[in-house]
Amino acid sequence: MDWLVSRSLIPGLIIVDLSELREVRIDSGMQLAYAQGGATWEDFDKATTAAGFVGVGGTVNHTGIGGLILGGGYGYLTGQYGLAIDNLVEATMVVADGRIVKTSKEENPDLFWGIRGTAHQMSRLTGQVEAATLA
Numbered sequence: 383m384d385w386l387v388s389r390s391l392i393p394g395l396i397i398v399d400l401s402e403l404r405e406v407r408i409d410s411g412m413q414l415a416y417a418q419g420g421a422t423w424e425d426f427d428k429a430t431t432a433a434g435f436v437g438v439g440g441t442v443n444h445t446g447i448g449g450l451i452l453g454g455g456y457g458y459l460t461g462q463y464g465l466a467i468d469n470l471v472e473a474t475m476v477v478a479d480g481r482i483v484k485t486s487k488e489e490n491p492d493l494f495w496g497i498r499g500t501a502h503q504m505s506r507l508t509g510q511v512e513a514a515t516l517a
Contacts, residue, residue, distance in 0.1 A: 400448075408433040414471060421447045439466025452497055467498050 400420035406429035407416045415437055417426055423440035426447050430437045439455030440447075455466020463469065472486040475493070485494040 406430075408435065410434070417447050419448055423447055423450060437466075438463040438469045470494075473497065 400418070403418035403420035404422065404425045405418045406421050406425050408414070408429055409416070410433055413435070415426065415430055415435075422443065423445045424443035426437055426440070427443060436459065438459045439457040440450050441457050451466045451470055453467075457466065472484060472489075473494070474482060474484050475497070476482055477493070483490055483493065485491075485497065487494060
């Protein structure tokens, strides 16, 4: 186990490895990307580029998309389109009491606002991140 990860663990904590859940699906008509919880920015870039789009955020391609977006997501297109978090449309999350919830501007809007900039500190992204503004 790497040094940083081993220092951040709490006794009795459950760790869920999402590294095999890396699918990124593009809806060209809606200009949305749907990414599973283990997707990296490289996975996202490959999928968006193949569909003729680019997404906002990330300059290091091996960064996990969930942490990148929830941490803000500064990248090359930030000046034109804002941070990656500014382009988040919806997320599926596990909250502190163990429930799996969707959050967006319309559904659980307080949580949607609350996750902005928190990275891993508030809760966990699970099934997918849905990001907009594919240019």
